[in-house]
Every structure is written in structure tokens, then in C-alpha cells.
Amino acid sequence: MRKLYSVLIICLSGILFPFCSSAQDEVFPTKDAIWNIYIPERGAMVTSHYYGFVGDTVFDALSYRKLYLLKDSVLRENPENVYVGGVRVSGKKVYMRPTDTATGKLLEEFLMYDFSAKVGDEVFGGMRPMVWGCTFENLTGSDIKNTKLQVFDVRDSELGREFGVDLKFESAEGYCESEGSDTWIEGVGSLLGLFLPPSSIPTGKQKWIDMAYGQRSALMCLKVGDKIRYKDPGCEECMEVLNVSENVVIPVTVLQVGNRRLSIQSSENNLPLRFELLSLSGQIMQSQIIREAESHIELRVIPGIYLYRLIGDKVYKSDKIVVR
Known part of the structure; x- marks a missing residue:
């Protein structure tokens, strides 16, 4: 009995064995995952950015997966990859510890997602960088705001459990009104693109293809292992982009x-x-x-x-x- 209890403790701690990490990957993929994200850039019509986990690290005795802006669509070490920060999963919550890519400064951890939340819950996200762009870079105090997420909808779909959330940030007068809406999908992440803050344009269930390019970021495709876990209906070439022949893993x-x-x-x-x-x-x-x-x-x-x-x-x- 004592031996069984010890094995259970190891699994619950998420420290090791593959069969213990599968539940975490159902909450948010932390292995063999590549996000293909559209991010507005000076009016560019189509701009794909690949993000993925390459390796592990430890901050303050907590283990994180190392998230990179990838040079291409392959999960491998490349000197041109840009380290963005560490991501960890704890229960139904997903945390990120970003790094200022210009200065190398390690920033405070913030809460990316809480998939245990219910309708009406207020989720405190912590000190979240409120910036656009591909990476966290040259951040000042005004770029990092204490945030709160308001869950206004939770439903089950064929893709997984979906959460409608509004984001608010703290000012001198208190928390401001909604700074934008987003949709989270358990096992996928944000439909606005991984860790980016919601756009100032409310999106709800509206797809990015229905909007003018350049107005907001969007998750185009998520590939986990050899399978496409999510593909926006308006994205026609996600699979081709993610499976360039010379980059097959x-x-x-x-x-x-x-x-x-x-x-x-x-x-x-x-x-x-x-x-x-x-x-x-x-x-x-x-x-x-x-x-x-x-x-x-x-x-x-x-x-x-x-x-x-x-x-x-x-x-x-x-x-x-x-x-x-």
C-alpha cells in the first residue's frame, strides 16, 4: 500500500513519467506542438509565425517547457529561434514566465488560461505584458499591467471545452472595462494566438477570414505530433505550411x-x-x-x-x- 501511495504522489506531482503527463497535454499541449499564428504587421496580408516547445528549464524550483518563436515549422534547436519564455501546466491552469527578448530580463509569471473556470468567474491573470508583436521585447512598466479575466460563456464543442472571456486591466481607478474578448479551447489555447492579449476588436465566434487582414491576430493552425488539432476554417494552407518536405520530422x-x-x-x-x-x-x-x-x-x-x-x-x- 505504501509503495502504491508513493507512485501516486510521483504522478500527481507531474515530475516525470510520460503516462502522468498525458492529462496535462489534454489541458494544454506541452510536447510536439507547433502553433501557426497570424499576427498583424504593418498591413501585411499574410504573416505566419511558428511557436513551439524546444526543451525544458527550471525557475524557482518549478519546471517549465521552453517556448520559442521558431525559424521554421520544425521543433529543433536553431540559433535563429527566439526564446520567448517558459510555460507550465498545474491542474487546469496554464502559466507563463516570459522573458524580455531584448534585455534577457526574466519577467513575472502570469496566468495564461484557467480551464477550471465557470461562467461568471473572475480569473486574476497577474502581471501580464499587454503588447502586440511576435515576442516580448523592450518592455517598460507601462507595458505590463495587472489583469483580470471575466468568463462569460462556457460550452462543449466538437473541438473541446470552449470558454468565452473578456480581459480587463487595472488602472489607478481600478479595473477598466473589457479590453477585448477571446475564445479559449481546452487542449488548444486562445483563438487569438497562444499567449497574446485579446485584440481591442471584439471577436466572439467570428472567424478571422471574415475580417479585414491586419486588424487582429489569429490562431491559424495547431499541430500536435502528426495530427492537426485545430485549423481555422478560413485557413486553406495550414497543413501544407506545416509539412514542408525538407522539414519533415x-x-x-x-x-x-x-x-x-x-x-x-x-x-x-x-x-x-x-x-x-x-x-x-x-x-x-x-x-x-x-x-x-x-x-x-x-x-x-x-x-x-x-x-x-x-x-x-x-x-x-x-x-x-x-x-x-
Whole structure:
């Protein structure tokens, strides 16, 4: 009984095993997810921006997935990717810890989504950057406001549980009236595009294709693994954009064998791969090059919780692991 209780505690903490993280991905995808987002830019007709998670990090003893503005539609390390911030899921809530991309300053964590909210609930979002653009950059005090989200509608749809929300920000006189409306979908995120604040133009259920380009941001497509989880009806080329032939990611399988061994299976087209085992603080503890399609790695570290990553031209894979 005591052993069963210990396993349950580990799972509930969200620290490790893949079967414990699947529930989190149902709330908000944190692995193998790419968002294709339209963001207004100087009247441009179509501007696609790709965001995705590449690796893990730790702030104040909390584990986050590292969110990047990607150079292309592949989840891999690229010096041209722009680090945006860390994202973590706790129960039905999704938090973000942004970074000012110009100064490197770590900003205060804010609440992105609360999928446990009910109609009429007021959700306090914390100090949320109220800026447009692709990344958080050159922020001043006036750009970051204490926010509150008012839930005015909750319903089930074929895409998942949908939430209608209004955003308000705090001024000297108190919380201002609605600064814009948004739709959240559990397992997808905002229909205005991931972490961006709602537009000043109320949208409700209106689709972006029905509006003039350049007026607001919009989630065009969300791909999780090999599946399209969301595609705006007005977006005709999302799948083609996300599956550029030269950027196809060939899956790599990583299995833990016993307590101190990893089995790695990959296509020869992926090779070579660089394997790295890191501490939770980011220190590389073990590294080697993988040149065979089926390889085994002996973990030469003291017992504890670690992060591993596999890096190649068309591959980036990262996860937590417990060494006993």
C-alpha cells in the first residue's frame, strides 16, 4: 500500500513519467506542438509565425517547457529561434514566465488560461505584458499591467471545452472595462494566438477570414505530433505550411530499460544524433554522439531527476527521466 501511495504522489506531482503527463497535454499541449499564428504587421496580408516547445528549464524550483518563436515549422534547436519564455501546466491552469527578448530580463509569471473556470468567474491573470508583436521585447512598466479575466460563456464543442472571456486591466481607478474578448479551447489555447492579449476588436465566434487582414491576430493552425488539432476554417494552407518536405520530422523512440539504461531507436536518415543528459539546473552531465539506428546508453550519474535531449538536423526531442 505504501509503495502504491508513493507512485501516486510521483504522478500527481507531474515530475516525470510520460503516462502522468498525458492529462496535462489534454489541458494544454506541452510536447510536439507547433502553433501557426497570424499576427498583424504593418498591413501585411499574410504573416505566419511558428511557436513551439524546444526543451525544458527550471525557475524557482518549478519546471517549465521552453517556448520559442521558431525559424521554421520544425521543433529543433536553431540559433535563429527566439526564446520567448517558459510555460507550465498545474491542474487546469496554464502559466507563463516570459522573458524580455531584448534585455534577457526574466519577467513575472502570469496566468495564461484557467480551464477550471465557470461562467461568471473572475480569473486574476497577474502581471501580464499587454503588447502586440511576435515576442516580448523592450518592455517598460507601462507595458505590463495587472489583469483580470471575466468568463462569460462556457460550452462543449466538437473541438473541446470552449470558454468565452473578456480581459480587463487595472488602472489607478481600478479595473477598466473589457479590453477585448477571446475564445479559449481546452487542449488548444486562445483563438487569438497562444499567449497574446485579446485584440481591442471584439471577436466572439467570428472567424478571422471574415475580417479585414491586419486588424487582429489569429490562431491559424495547431499541430500536435502528426495530427492537426485545430485549423481555422478560413485557413486553406495550414497543413501544407506545416509539412514542408525538407522539414519533415522523423520520430525517434526513447525507452528506459531498467534504472540506468536508455534504448534509442531512430531512422538512419536522422543520424547522427547528439545525446545530452542534463541536471535540472541545465548542467550537462553526460554527452555522446549516436551513429546507429538502434543504440543503448548507460547513464553514469548519481540517482536523481534529470533532463535528456536528442539533437539532430531534423530532430529535437527532450523529456525528464529518473535515474535510480
